[in-house]
Amino acid sequence: MTRAQQLGVIIGLVIVAALMALRASDPQPLRQARELTFDEYQRLAPRRFESLPVKVIDIDEASLLEFGQWPWPRDRIAKLVDRLSDMGASAIAFDVLFAEPDRLSPRTVVRDVAGIDPALLAHLPDNDEIFARSIAGKPVVLGFGLSNEGDFRPAVKAGFAFTGESPAGAPPRMNGATPLRPEFEANAIGIGHISLNPGNPSAVVRTVPLFLSDGEQLYPNLALEALRVAQGASTYVLAGATNVPNTITLVKIGEFVVPVTSAGELWLYVTPDTAERYISARKVLANEGVSAETRAAIEGSIVFVGTSAAGLQDIRTTALGQNVPGVSLHAQTVEQILSGRFLSRPDWASGVEILAIAAMGILLVMLTTFVSPAVALVCGLLITVMALVASWLAFFYAGLLFDPLAPIVSGSITHFAATSFRFLVIDRERREVRRAFGHYLSPSLLYRIEHTRDALRLGGDDREITVMFVDVRNFTEISERLTPREVVLFLNTLLDALSRHVIANEGTLDKFIGDSIMAFWNAPVDVADHANKAVKAALGMRDTLVKLNENDAFGFGSEQKVGIGIGIHTGLACVGNMGAEARFNYSAVGDAVNIAARIESSCKEVSFDILVSDSSANMLPGYALLEAGALALKGKSTRTRLFAVAGDERLGASAEFAELKAIHAQLVEALRSRSASSRKLIRVAKLQAARLASGLPEFYRRISRRSEHFIDDTAVKNGGGALEKVPQSSLVP
Structure with a gap:
């Protein structure tokens, strides 16, 4: 590698690191671009509307025209509750605030008239009392809004159960709430907040906070409370991430489990707005009676009472770009839970995207520097297409939200920077070399001068690894009956079949020693459950050998069956490049290697094909293991206990x-x-x-x-x- 190439790689990696840091900080333009991408996915494949037991009782323009402007007297709201309850609604949720006394109540109107006898007031009806009596004993859920004034906290009608510590710090913060009338708060069976995107500057509602928190108590939202009341459930069950405080990953309401963000928010997967979701309040309050069609639609349904009238200013924008009544988003929240169609952006998604920026950036820097910008461009385009396709497929089939734009844009910037540096610096130096030496050196020598690389260094690192030795039983006896060519064919057939299990289980093939195999796990890269994967490889070798013998793969006939012994040990060893500067191999040395070799030799004495040490056995819970003795080692005061591997977890159970x-x-x-x-x-x-x-x-x-x-x-x-x-x-x- 020339100095110019080194400098180019360094500058390219600095740019990649800067782009990773920029993505990690996640500025507002990046968030907006990501959200617009996810919106486009929903527009391409919106959630299909299904006829579910969820309806919106719409205080629409026709209802206001017939019954007068909003707010209506609460005796009319009480009549609405009575009608809905009589028709069999499983829950009645109000996306309406009942914070102030009813100004249209007869008692309130007469009280403001001078000279009225106070005794007369007691005989006049009070609409708030009528409404409070109406909701008592019925499945009514009232809503409350957020307020920056005062410190009112509404009553919480449900219990909470947590798996782990309380996640009270996870949801959005609630400083205060609009107060409910005390009689309403007491008689409602459920109370939930109606805020759809608190603290979010975007006009588009993409996520809904299922809970708010004051730092100690959680407050569910209106849709969640309606679903709880409809099921007759009394408790929310919240699960958080293991060892990560103040996070929520799952919410269980009755029979339904909802995946949420770490802040307890639900990603909305919306349907196009449709008239089938709405029933005009005029039809429920009709003096001539309610139609059979309306009764059938409401019976057994969760109903949300709200307004679509433009003048009442409860209009929100969805990811599909449609302006819809806010109450419909509460209804869509419940629809989404009932349908089981969820969107999820895992907490580790950002990490994957940052790693994608790193991988794509490093690849483009290396290709641009050492191969050619054209090849790097083709690879970049292929990766771009793969990123877009993978992101779309993750959304379409699994509801997972991964941002393809950040890696793509970062890759484009990296490729442009690396290409510019190569043209301005690296290729200029190569052109100068060719001009200076082109008359004196062959093209092959020029190429070597342009692409000089440093030699690999010798050395190793201490790591815990799981070592395996495999040896063929009675190999001397077998080889005596075969020609040298037949011996080679036999070994190639056997060792190839057995070594495939090492590769398939993330192992490293160290070497073939005659009729033996040495392999290890957890180097050069970390391998989770390396002892488990080593034993799985050994069990796979056992099964493969049985099939080879049954199929007479070695051509020995039924009189000769090939057997093997496998020894496995987990311990500390030194792994790395070992040998001479001119020729070396990646290998492992140390006690762990020696012990594994001795264990393999013990298979003959024990008459069993797979033996593991106690250090490996301790990492194999559930396996079918039987104690097989103890191995005395030179220079060791204690013996190494051995275990015969009879089978996997299925046999062990x-x-x-x-x-x-x-x-x-x-x-x-x-x-x-x-x-x-x-x-x-x-x-x-x-x-x-x-x-x-x-x-x-x-x-x-x-x-x-x-x-x-x-x-x-x-x-x-x-x-x-x-x-x-x-x-x-x-x-x-």
Whole structure:
């Protein structure tokens, strides 16, 4: 790499880092562009309107024309409640504020007349009392608004249950609320806020806060309360992110679970506005009676009472660009929950987008610097198309919102900057080199001068890894019967089939040593559950070998079956480039490697094909493991306990294996105490093992043969001299 190329890469990476920082700060123009992209997705594929039990009782222009201007007397509102209740509405939610006394109430009107006898006032009807009596005992939910004056807090009619700490700090802050009439607050079965986008400067309503908070108490919104009341539920269940305080990820209301943002907001997935959602209040209050069609539409439905009249100024803009009554968005919130069609922007989406900027930027910098701007442009265009397609498919099929614009715009800026630098600096230097040496050097030498790179360094790092050794059983005997060419064909067939499981389970193939394989996990990159993936690879090798033998893949016939031994250990090792400056390999050395090799050798003594150390076994909860002895290592004061891997979690969870495991535990204790009862336990274990993994019966036969040395009373009386011959990896003490 020339100095100009180095400088170009550094400048390119600085630009990429600056673009990542800009995206991380998420300024308003970026947020607006992202939101407009998501709006466009909804316009391309809006939520389809379904006939769900949700209706809007619309105080529309026709209703105002027939019954007079708003606000109506509350005795008329009470009549509306009575009608809706009689028609079987499951919940009646008001997107209307009832903060002031009814100025049209007869008692209020007469009270302002001078000289009226106070005793007469008591006999006059009070509309607020009529409305309060009307809502009592009915499924009525009242709304409250936000206020910056006073410190009123409405009553909370529902309970809250949290999985983890209280997320009271997550929702938008509520400083105060518009006060409800005390009699209304007392008689309403539910109370919810009607704010759709508090604190959001955008006129478009894209998210709805399902809760507000004063720092201690949560207050549900109107739609959520209506859904709760309709189901007869008493409690909201809120789940937060693990180990992340003041977050909400899921909300459960009765039978429905709602995914939300960390602030407890629901992304609205709206439908085009449709007349099927609305029922004019005039039809419900009609003096001639309510039609059968209206009754059928309201029966069993959650109804929201609100207005579409333009003069009452409750008009909002949706992501589809339509102006709709605010009450319809409360209704659409419930519709969305009932339909199960959700949009979600995961908390990690921003991180993915920032990583995409980094990956795309670094790729374009490298391609532009070392290959050509044209190739970088083609790759950039392909990545752009892939980003757009991936973002759209995530939205269309999973309702996930990922921003494709930030990586695309950042990639364009990076490509332009890197191309400009190459043209102005790097290519100029190359042209000067060609002019200076073109007459003296061949084109190939010129190319090498232009593209000089530093040699890789030697060295390694200490890491916890899981090491695997695989060895072919009786390889010497097999190879003696084959020609050298046949030996190579046999090894290629076997090792290729087995090594595929290492790659498939994110392992690193270190080397092939004759008939053996060495592999490890968790290097050069971190691998989650590396011990688990190593054992999955070993179990896959076991199954593959069975199929190879059954299909006679080696051409040995039925008389010769190929067997393998696998040893696995988790521990500390040094991994890195090792060898000479001229030639080196990426490998691992250390105790962990040596122990894994010794464990593999112990497979012969134990007569089982897969053995793992106790350090690996501790990382394999649920696996079908059986204690198989202890391995004594030179220079170690304690032995390494070994476990035979009978199978995966499915076998480990079976009743048959649980029975065998209990018998095996008794057998281990009997062997360690040199009890004659071990004979019987071995026989029982053999019978149970015959129903499970194919290698287990031979495992117990080997234990039986070794145990005869010390179970026999005569041998025990003679001091157990035969024990000296028992291998140290056996269960026999």
